Amino acid sequence: MELVREEEVVRVLQELVRKPSQNPPGNERVVAEHIHEVITGWGFEAEYLRKPEPSRPSVAAIYRGTEERPRLVLNGHIDVVPEGDPEGWTVPPFEGVVKEGRIYGRGACDMKGGVAAAMIAAKAIKESGVKLRGNLVLQFAMGEETGEAGTKSLLEEGFGGDWGIVLEPSDLRVMTAEKGLAWYHFSIKGKPTHASKPEQGINSIDKSAKLIAALREYDREIGKRSHPLCGRDICSVTMIRAGTKENVIPESCWLAIDRRIIPGESIEQVDREIGEIVRRLEKEDPDFKCVWKRVRLYESAEIPAEHEIARVVRKNVKEVTGVYPQPAGIVASTDQRNFINDAGIPAITWGPGWGKSHEFDEHIEIKKVVDCAKILVLTILDLLE
Numbered sequence: 001m002e003l004v005r006e007e008e009v010v011r012v013l014q015e016l017v018r019k020p021s022q023n024p025p026g027n028e029r030v031v032a033e034h035i036h037e038v039i040t041g042w043g044f045e046a047e048y049l050r051k052p053e054p055s056r057p058s059v060a061a062i063y064r065g066t067e068e069r070p071r072l073v074l075n076g077h078i079d080v081v082p083e084g085d086p087e088g089w090t091v092p093p094f095e096g097v098v099k100e101g102r103i104y105g106r107g108a109c110d111m112k113g114g115v116a117a118a119m120i121a122a123k124a125i126k127e128s129g130v131k132l133r134g135n136l137v138l139q140f141a142m143g144e145e146t147g148e149a150g151t152k153s154l155l156e157e158g159f160g161g162d163w164g165i166v167l168e169p170s171d172l173r174v175m176t177a178e179k180g181l182a183w184y185h186f187s188i189k190g191k192p193t194h195a196s197k198p199e200q201g202i203n204s205i206d207k208s209a210k211l212i213a214a215l216r217e218y219d220r221e222i223g224k225r226s227h228p229l230c231g232r233d234i235c236s237v238t239m240i241r242a243g244t245k246e247n248v249i250p251e252s253c254w255l256a257i258d259r260r261i262i263p264g265e266s267i268e269q270v271d272r273e274i275g276e277i278v279r280r281l282e283k284e285d286p287d288f289k290c291v292w293k294r295v296r297l298y299e300s301a302e303i304p305a306e307h308e309i310a311r312v313v314r315k316n317v318k319e320v321t322g323v324y325p326q327p328a329g330i331v332a333s334t335d336q337r338n339f340i341n342d343a344g345i346p347a348i349t350w351g352p353g354w355g356k357s358h359e360f361d362e363h364i365e366i367k368k369v370v371d372c373a374k375i376l377v378l379t380i381l382d383l384l385e
């Protein structure tokens with residue numbers, strides 16, 4: 001374990017933070033090239049995957065064991081959300097400032113901390129000279145923050161395995177389940193007239209108010225459904241646009257909802273429920289006219305809480321930190337779903353950092369990244385030696 005050195009963890013993570021890889025617009029290439037250069041320099045055979053976007057490569061490496069089986073995949077995304085208003089930061093967002101045991105910068109928590117831990121753990125295994133039986137697969141994926149197929153493409157192009165660890169911030173809690181999400185758009189038709197004669201028109205904003213009320217009622221109802229690790233179902237109205245001028249009865253109103261879906265619930269059922277709400281309003285009011293469609297879907301994902309990969313990581317968290325993590329689920333969406341749903345590979349979301357993703361002054365505790373790397377080393381040895 002002396003092979004995981006704090007100074008090196010700090011340096012590797014700082015260098016990652018210093019390569020701004022905001023997405024949007026999709027600046028992953030600069031950090032992809034950096035990672036490729038670093039791990040090649042350490043003696044790994046790395047390659048670019050220029051799919052689904054040739055100009056925004058992902059990087060992958062396979063460290064081969066004597067039998068090449070089984071295979072453990074460590075996954076991290078290399079894009080970060082934009083830093084936002086620089087005035088909101090008290091430190092420069094892309095310098096990797098170290099203060100009070102933390103590293104600051106956009107992506108430090110989400111999730112270059114996890115990426116650094118994976119790099120360091122792989123290097124430690126290689127330097128130790130231990131002969132692995134199975135393969136260690138490293139994935140550095142583009143496009144996670146915008147829901148693109150970075151991880152999915154890596155899995156399809158030969159960088160899969162028997163278990164996956166998605167190193168998103170989880171405060172080292174082992175997340176075996178994650179919620180899904182669906183976005184819906186609604187377009188409510190009205191009939192424009194002069195606002196002095198509203199009775200001659202149909203006010204699409206008034207009609208939308210009915211839909212919003214019905215969706216709030218729906219949220220209360222589905223809130224009764226919950227998952228032991230992921231919490232409750234949610235439906236939120238998140239966008240609205242309407243109106244052309246102060247004195248015109250609005251001819252149309254557009255709104256969007258975000259629907260969080262617990263594991264075990266099907267998208268067909270959710271679609272049906274949304275359709276029923278609209279049909280009921282149309283029946284109650286002949287002037288209520290609404291067209292809707294689902295525009296995005298991330299399916300929920302789940303493996304048994306006591307699956308081997310979860311048990312091994314929990315055991316090693318206890319060994320390194322002294323605390324045995326309780327079963328947990330994640331309320332947001334991660335690329336874990338690509339492993340479980342698209343590739344049929346049991347996977348957990350597990351990594352250092354927590355609660356600072358996408359915020360101003362994003363940061364991560366250095367000790368958590370070091371612990372993460374050590375836990376990964378033990379896990380690689382347990383599963384692949």
Ligand SMILES: [Zn+2]
Nearest residue numbers: 077110111168
């Ligand atoms: Zn992330």
